[in-house]
Amino acid sequence: MLNLDRDVVIVGAGPSGLTAARRLKKAGLSVAVLEARDRVGGRTWTDTIDGAMLEIGGQWVSPDQTVLMELLDELGLEMYSRYREGESIYLGADGKLSRYTGASFPVGPETAAEMDRLTAIMDELAAEIGAEEPWAHSKSRDLDTISFHHWLRQNSSNEEACNNIGLFIAGGMLTKPAHAFSALQAILMAASAGSFTNLTDEDFILDKRVIGGMQQVSLLQAAELGEDVILDSPVRTINYTEDGQGGYRVIAESDRAVVNARFVIMAVPPNLYSRVSFNPPLPRRQHQMHQHQSLGLVIKVHAVYETPFWRDNGLSGTCFGADSIVQEVYDNTNHGDSRGTLVGFVSDEKADAMFELSEEERKEAILGAIAEYLGEEAKNPSVFYLSDWGSEEWTRGAYAASYDLGGLSRYGKSQHDAVGPIYWSSSDLAAEGYQHVDGAVRMGQKTADRIIAANQELRQAEPALSQA
């Protein structure tokens, strides 16, 4: 067992925890990062499966994610654009396939007009309410006590338009059915990406990838931190007590290390806070709040082919179908790879249904759905892999956490409150970049800055205390 003395102990070596640790260390504070898994990166994980490099977790970068891009630059990482030449495929509510170009689905004129109208309402609300404090807006309670599903139908009687608009946030982002989260939560999602229009434009939201993989953001930061990152070491208990001088004494107990510190950063998604025993227990409001934040569920499907056959047919590989098992498909070919890779997503209740099947049936159903868009060749990939984050003990879902109905307006204002020496940092709590690596990095920086400021305050108070 390692016994360490540090200024700050960080729980979780995902992009948020590692960004915080690196910033704290640069500011002269000593750190220890305790990670439950045998690797860093959390929900970013670049691995080679049957000879194919796959992004099992987070991968895309959009133009608004400027803080992540600055970090990529600092770490010497380069990006490349997602392949997007050619026509996309849309599977309509009537079961008909259409080819199209541009950002708008090839729907009938009435549905198109309704989609434009709903998009304009969402854009306006996202601009008005913003991502920083959606709970503080005068409309927040009204928007937070109606499900996004019902809010859409309150605003439009066009079912196809409601389903398509719902898809961008429900299946596409929060990965929960649209009846399971509020309109306010949907507006936060849109505002965090700059606008709802940005979310509907795959050329914006899925613009670029990191050459060599997104996990490098964590791997390179962890390499700089060296022995201050301890793997295979889930934190089980955090004891904290006042030190009598305005600060705190912390003892964090993990499987491989006990760390004595003055501050703690919980850099794990909120659904995992209760995996740690806090002594004394967290206050009532935290106990309650954390039970209202849960992760969604999505299966990320990877299918690698000898060639990107869809391109020969003039297709970009981009496919949408709100009623398909695989609601979105994209060309996900690696930089400089002669093979072709497709990525698809099976979300929430459709994912539940897939997990009820045998492995063979599941593969057949998923490849069958992709083949419906792109033809029979899609049924025979050389590598087929499903990212199953719901089974990962130290994540338990994908992509990130959101509140249940009413939770954001009720608890949001408390989600950043420190409890004594304990601070909270993850993409799930971000404003800009919410649910994304960019948000994880932003939160890591902000949390580190709060601790640096709190530490300075304590240091300034020291002479006065010793004179007293």
Ligand SMILES: Cc1cc2nc3c(=O)[nH]c(=O)nc-3n(C[C@H](O)[C@H](O)[C@H](O)COP(=O)(O)OP(=O)(O)OC[C@H]3O[C@@H](n4cnc5c(N)ncnc54)[C@H](O)[C@@H]3O)c2cc1C
């Ligand atoms: C399938 C998938 C696709 C995604 N796609 C994208 C995308 O294209 N673009 C994008 O920007 N984002 C994407 N994301 C989201 C992005 O990966 C996350 O927002 C980001 O990784 C969150 O970083 P984090 O540091 O906040 O949390 P995490 O990455 O979850 O890191 C938390 C860490 O804490 C550790 N931990 C948990 N409990 C304990 C404990 N008790 N003790 C010690 N360690 C503990 C975990 O093992 C983990 O390493 C995707 C996520 C998934 C799952």
